[in-house]
Each structure stands twice: as structure tokens, then as C-alpha cells.
Amino acid sequence: MGKINVATDTYLVGMGVSPGIAIGKVNLIDQRPLVDQSLINGSEVDAEISRFQQAIDQAREQLQKIKKTVSKQPHLREHLYILDTHLLILEDEMLVEGTKKEIRALVNVEGALTRVLEKLRALFDSIDDEYLRERRSDVDAVGDRLLRILMGVSERNIDKIGSSSIVVAHDLSPAETIQMDRSHVLGFITGKGGRTSHTAILARSLDIPAVVGLESITAMVVDGMTAIVDGFSGVVILKPSEKTLQEYLIHKQSYDCLEQDLEQYRDLPSITKDQVHIPLRGNLEISSDVIQIKKHAAEGIGLYRTEFLYLGRSAPPDEEEQFQSYCEILKQAEGDPVTIRTLDIGGDKFVPELNLDDEANPAMGLRAIRFSLHEEQLFKIQLRAILRASSCGRVRILFPMISGVAEIRACKKMLGDIQAQLDKEGISYDPDLAIGIMIETPSAVMIAPLLAKEVDFFSVGTNDLIQYFLAVDRGNEHVAYLYDPLHPAILRALKMTCDAANEAGIEVCICGEMAGEPLYALVLVGLGFHELSMNPACVPRVKRVLRQVSKQDGATLVKQLLLLSTSKEVSTIIEAEMRRRLPAIFAQPPIQ
Template sequence: MLQDVFLVGIGASPGIAIGSAYVVDRRRMSAVERTLEPHELEEEVRLFHAALQHSREQLEDVKKRVADPHIAEHLHIIDTHLLILKDPMLVDETVATIRREKINAEGALMRTLKGFRAVFDVIDDEYLRERRSDVDSVGDRILRNLVGVSQQSLADIERKSVVVAHDLSPADTMQMDKSRIIGFITDLGGRTSHTTILARSLGIPAVVGLESVTSQIRERMPVIIDGCTGTVVLNPSPDTFREYLDKKQFYEYQAEELTYFRGLDAVTLDGHNIILRSNIEIAEEVPIALREGAQGVGLFRTEFLYMKRKCVPSEDEQVEAYREIIESMAPHPVTIRTLDVGGDKLVSDIDLSDEANPAMGLRAIRFSLKEKILFKVQLRAILRASAHGKARILFPMITGVAEIKSCKNLLNEVKRELAEEGHAFDADIEIGIMIETPAAALVTELLAREVDFLSVGTNDLIQYCLAVDRGNEHVAYLYEPLHPAVLRALRMICRAAQQAGVMVGICGEMAADPLYTLVLLGLGFDEWSMNAPFISQVKRIIRQVYRPEAEQLVAELFELGSAPEAARRLAGEMNRRFPSLFGKPIGGPVE
């Protein structure tokens, strides 16, 4: 048997796990479509409704069994699955297909699920695309109940193990006992699935998206998983085992050390304070953000509210969704970004025609200003929710002053309407814009005069600035945050904001990468927003440096002529200052 078989997937939940494999069967259910006689149709409809009811009972049972308080915070996920079981798009369409096409329930359900998947597959945003896994999980549960196939509960696993599966549902993860399940690896999955969110909350290391790991591993095979780098080692050699055992011990020591920073301010040695907030998409991420020490939400993406629906969410539905997060995060502010859709069809009411280049087409604020009725409903909901705590409004993909003024005019119109109707709201709610195009960077001094704060979306800014699609494998290597053009754009934005006297923040992935902490500090960003698990690590670095030192480093980077030169200089500096954080990965190179 080969030793040291290295696999690379997606590091979904940080940590190191060393143990033996426990393989569980979580392959997707398949179904044979067959034609029915007319007199069989209503019985098939009854069987489908019975499978729905059985699925509801199973999920309710999972909720009752949850004992871990960290998992109890996320029972909303099971509630989401229960709502999917009632979704008319799932239930009514399947029943209609049974009757119209005269086919069995399994075949009709498979057709319905195929339609769902087609919608999700064309969505660019990783988080929103990952919501397909929730529909797949619910659909698979219904199919198993239709055909009478049961599956082993992870709660029944008795020996300490690394779970290996094709995929795992949130219900599976909620049943994990940390004393026995020390980590898991899957063929499918992404960083933003509900399953991995739960794994991070439990502190269980996980690597997902390995594609075919279930075909390469057998029961009780020795396995090492590194959820930090996405590395999996099958049948490790004694030397590799010792290396990872040392790494595991150091990681656990470091993780424990980082908990010390959760309740501290992100303040430099010379007293400069940085505000660290969290990016979130759903309410169940708020407890994680608070536990990690987030001082509010710097970016709440609202697109999830518009998915898997026949019609857009009502004003009252949106008020409730925003209110829940605002109240949970109080007294810290929640920054709500208005709808940022591109060339994707999220709900039946939002039917965007196909565009040759949706990234530069009718998206974000352009779409909202075209669909003013829909935009006003969202603004009304945000304002009404602002009566329950501190809220801020963030407009995406602004490129000029005219767009800001159009947004402000519409917002003022909505304020007048709500006042006349007697609704309470924060009349002085702060408004901000996202700087994510070269156009916005070039005229930041004009834009800053119109708003209360700025937020830089580095993901799009870098792509547009360098004309690089980082999702395109042929040019992704050109996506360079330290490119001289990118650094100059970021400096231009910070200086313009400072001159205008407005707060300037950053909510792209650069904020979450500790490698760039000194760069952002030296450039002058006041507020950083990131996924919650990165907050303590970034805070730790900030608290160990003087701001002038960061400014000097940035000045040196500006003297270099290329991104590779800047990357080498920065890596050397971070390695010198923080060798425990930026040391070379063990076990061979990880690409």
C-alpha cells in the first residue's frame, strides 16, 4: 500500500485531525422514472406527501436531539430545510408533474430538483451557489423515504474516527459527537455550505470538495486532514505522522492563544484603533461573529433572501430578516448591502435577460435603479428595521456621483412615505457605497462628499483593475493583490476618504488574509470586515505592531515594480515578524 498519498481539497474548517477512516454511505439517491396508469396517480401523490411528512418528522427529531449549545445556535438551518419541504416550487411542481406526466413520485421529484439545480448552477456568487446543497440534502431525504432506504446516523458511530463521505447534510453534522468524530472529509462541498459553517462552529476540522476521496480510501485507513490548508494525507508514513502531530499540537496551542484576543480591541502598539467587523449572509452566522469578537457586521449580503422563490420577498419578510440580525448584533451596527444580482435569475419575478458579459452588465445598483419598485421595497424594509438597532445602508458597484444622488433621492422619498404612514425608523441612518471599480477609485474624492462611509470590495476591484477573471484557470495567476496598480488604487481611495473626513473600510478577501494585515494598516483603512474565524488572527497581528512601521513597509512596496517583487518583500517581512503564522507548510508543497 502506498504511503503519503497527498490530496488537496478545500479547507472548510480549520484544525488538524489524525485518525482512522470511518466510511459512511452518503451517495446521492437515484431514481427510476416509470409511467403510471391513470388510476395510480392519486395514490402516488399520497405516497409523496407521506414521504414529505416522514422527512419533516426526521428533521424535527434531529432538532430535539441537539445538545451542544454551539450547534443549538444554528437550528435555523434545520428550520430552513423544513421550509424547503413546504416550498410550493418543490411540492406543487412535483405533484403537478405526477399528474401531468403520469409518472411516479421519484421521477417527478427528480425532475423538480433538476430545475432547482439549473438555477443555482449559473450563479456566480459562491455563497449563493452553495445553497443548492440545502435543496440537494432535502431532496435526497425525500427520495430515501419514498423508496424506503434508511441511512446510518452519525450519532451511532462509537469509535474515534475521521468520517469519510460523498457529502454530508447539516442534519448529519448536527449529530456529530466531538469526542468520537474528530474530523471529516467529503467528495462534495464548499467553504460556505451550511455543513461547513456548522463544522467551524463545532471546531471539527474538515476538508471538502475532494471529488473522489471515497473511491481512494477504505475503512480504518490511517488519515490526516489539515483543515487549514485543505490537505489530506492517506496512509501517512511515520515521518509525516510525526510532522503533523507537531503541527497539530502547535495549532491547538495557537488556537487557544487566539481566544485571548477575542475580547480585546484591535489597537496598535502606538494606540491606533482598527474596527473589525464580520461579513455574514444568514442570521445563524451572528453568534459565530460575536463569539469571535466582531464589532458589528460590515457586510450583510441580502441576495439569499431572494433565492428559491416564485416571487420577491415581501417588505414584512425583509423587515423581519433584517430586524433579527440587527437585534442580535446590538449595540454594534449592521451594514446592509442592497441587492447585488447580476445576470442570474434568482426568483421568477426577477427575470434578467442573458447578457454576453453579465459582470459588466445590468447588475447591482444598476439593476436596482432600473427596478425602482423592488428597490423601494428593500429600502423601506431596511429603514423600518433600523428602528430596532443600529443599521447602515451600503449601495454596491457605484461608479459615479449621479448614481449616488439617484439612490439618495429614492431613499428620501421612502423616508417621507414611511413618516406619513407612521412607521418608526432611523431618520439619520448612515449610507455608504462600495468602491469596486477603477472608475469609482479614480473619483473617490467626489463620491466621498456624498456619503457617510466607503467600503472597498477588493475582490471585484482587483478583477476589474487587472482585467482578470480569477475564476478562469487560464488567467487566475494574474490576479495579484500586490500589483502596483492595485496598491495605487487602494492608496488613492484611502487618501480621498481621509481628505473628505469619512470612514473608509474594506470588505473583500484581502481583509481576511493575515498576510495583508500590515499593508492595509499602512494604507490607512479604518474598518475591516471579514469572515468571523479570521478576526482573532488579524487582531493579534495589529496589536503587535506600530502603525508607522506598517506605513514604512507600504512605502517600500510602492518602490517595487512588480507584484512578485512586492510579494517576496511582504512574505519576508511577515515571516520575520510572525514566523509561527507564516512558516512553510509541511508535508510537501500545496498548490
């Protein structure tokens, strides 16, 4: 692709994955090499397989070298697991033996590896869960590393980037991101990526503003071009005018002051002006992220997604491995509650030996609790591990995608049977372990009063709830604009759920992306939520808002919102109300 002429003040909108504003000069990282795919003779097969093995050995040496360097930096040690993941991918049977099989089919090693990588990418792309789908970026990173070695292309010197740089690349691997010199790299922009990729997680941990998903970005920039990265909104501005530059410098200064101001809220309780305590908890994907939960003073873990334990394996984790993993998280939580959600994905994506047929509509197929109840032995292993871990700390168990009373009763019966087994074996567990369900289907909302009689708490997963309620595929670019948390139907669904929980005297929590948006905090409290769980980095901002509003004010605002007919009307009222109450936090951005 040739270079695209860029005018002054060119605005691009991608996905903001790490908050903050960066203004600097573009440092364009070279593109991935073009792969030469060709056929070979039978006499060349052994030599090609040998080249492949040598590339694996060299890639392993490179990663071990990076790992050794990173291990000497205390603030990065918790991310060593990412490099370990890449080392494991180098041993993956599908990658290694699959490539060798393609070579034996008389394809050169570069072509063989490319074919296998495409198959692996297709496998990950079929996963509905965003976090797990983004793990394909790790496969891409390892594949690119191997291809560079095979084609004699040197490693990208990400650690040698000059000062005041905005790094731009088609993609950045986690190994490259972890090597960034924070004193030199002000922000980065990539053509690929998502909110839950390892690269995005690292960016947040390193406090580097980042925007991803701008597919043509590398064709639009040149080295030395001035760029602005707004990691909040996902906006990137190329060749900003002097006026735009000055406005964003002021905006950045305001943000930096706000960040400093947030520090004073870190250890303060999350209490509204009318003295209502709203615990702010952290969502957790991987055990190493507990450090972020503690860093931002979240009150425990409101959602631990256990899917990562099952990812990229030829067989699921056994009971002991899960038990040890859960106990380690509970130990790090230091007495704060940990809500463990059972497996929330179709098992065919993780357990190949199950050989489940491909589904035309996996989002509504055999997934989450449906899959667990279908594969009872797999489910029982996880339940035993969670129950055993409950003796190590404060555990709550959460069942996903419940659509009816029969499902929760089946789960409770299985849990009761396992408790009886543990009693018989003399194995300790918490007999008062709280049981909750995810409210993320329309049917669950409509029968919330019935479900509330069966459990100790609700946890609303707004990401899926909005998708199912509005019949919108978030990943479909043609209809994604219809995915709207402020749709009147969604507000009514949330109100019905909270009312049912409050009338039954059980807790109702929210763990979707809505929970981490400060603009929605007053509304969520007014709806009747008792607890919010979010990306840990969002906790200080939401806490600051909650401490300056009252639950009664929220209830009054909700009454007004429920009378409105469109999302636009709802958002206009909320934005105006929050700017009126908290102008320092919700000031208008300098440029739209």
C-alpha cells in the first residue's frame, strides 16, 4: 500500500485501550516482511524442517534474553507470564507439527508456517469472548518472530526508540511493548489490536496512552510527523494545527492535574454524599492483574474470568491446577472477596477431544452454563476446585448466562452433591459460600423476581445483555453503532433487575463496561446497584464521582431518564447533569 496524503488536523477514530493524552513525533516501526510462499522438491523437505527447527531455537533464545532483561525491572516482573506464554506457543503441537506436516506436503517453510498461522487465527476468531479472541495476538507475535528469523529480517529495536516518540506500527507484540522505554515512548498507535490484547494490558500497566485498530495508520504517517494520541476517546490527530495543538496541550495539562488529584482518593472509602457505601471491585482476567487491583485500591475482585485457565491447551486444567490457581489469587486478594465465574465459553474452542460441531450462531449456542451442564465432568472438576479454594479466602461463585430457574437449580444440585462428597472425604470448604448468577439474557431480566429467590446475588453483565437485548452484534461494523448502553430498553432492563434484587433482599452488582464509565456512575447508583466491578484503572475516577453525588440524586435522575424515548435524549440529559455537578471531571473535550 502506498502512502496516503494527510491534511492538517486529520482526525482518526480507533479504540482507546490505555487512558491518557500523548503529543509527540511519529516513530514508524517497519512492517512485517512479505512472505515468499513456494513449492519445494521432496529432496528439500529435511532441509526446510531443519530451518524451521533452527528458527524455533533462535526465537526461544530471543525470548529468553528479553525475559532475563525484564526480570531485572521490578515494575515489569508481573508480566513475565506473557513471555512464558510465547515460549509455550513455540512448543505448541498445532504450530510445530502442523508446520512440519505442511512442509512434507512440499511447501517451503515460510509458506507452511503461514498456512498454519492462518488456521490458528481462524480458530481464535471463532471465539465469541473478546478477551479470549484477543489471545490470537500472541500467536501472531510468535509467528511474526519466526518469519522474521526465517527471512533474515533483524529484530525491531523497540528499546532503541528516540525520546518524545509516538510509536506507530501495524501491530506491536507484547514482547516489544514490554521493552519500551517509558521515558522515551509517550504513546503508541497500531493498526491491529483490541482492549483485551496483552499489548493493551501492558500499555495500561505501563501508563502509556494507546489507540489501536486503525487499520491504515502505517500508510498515513511518516517518521517525524506530529501526532496526538487520546487514549480516552480513541481519537488520533495527525499533523495537528497550532490551534489544535494548543487546545490539546491544555487538555493534557488538565488530565495530568486530574490524575494527581485522583491520588488523594485512592485510600478513601467509596461512599456517596448520603453515606451509602458502594464497593468498587476489579474485573480480573489473569492472576498477575491482581497487582493492578491492589494498586488502584479496588475492594476485591467482582469478576474473575476463569477462561484463561482453559485457553490454548490440548486438555483442560485438572482440579489441582485450578485449586492452586484460585488459592493464589485469594492469597493476593488479602481477605477481600473474590467472585469466581465458572467457564463462560464453548468447550470446542479449548478442548479439542470433545469434537463439538461448529455452530452457525455460537453466541446463542452451547456456551457458558449450557456447555458446563452438558459436560458435567468438566463442570464438576471446576466446582470442586472452587469449593476447595473457598477455604483459602472469601469466595463467591458466579454462574454465567443463566436463562431460567431450571438451570440455576441444576447448578445448585451439582454444587450440593460435590459439597456432600467433600464432607465425606473430610475436605474443608466454606459452607456459606455465596451463589450468584449473571444477568445477561432478556429471559433472565423478565423472570428476575423468580431467579432472585434462588440465589444470593445478581451480577449484571452489560456487554452481553445489551447485545442480546438490542439484537446487535458488537463485532459487526454495519450494526455496531446500534450497541448503546443508554438505550431506553436497557435502562428499563437494569431497573427491573435491580428492583427484583432489592425486593428479594439480595445484592445486585454490575460487572460490564458500563460499571467503569464515570459518566454512568450516578445513574447506576440511582438504579439501585449495590456494587460496581470494572477494569481496576477505572476505580479512582468512579470513586471520585461517587463521593461527590448522592444515591437520592441518582434515583431522582433515573426517574427523569425513564420517561425519555431515545438514547440521544438520555445521553444529553446525563451529560448535562454530570457537567453541572462535576465540571472539573466532565468538561467538554477541546475538539470534537
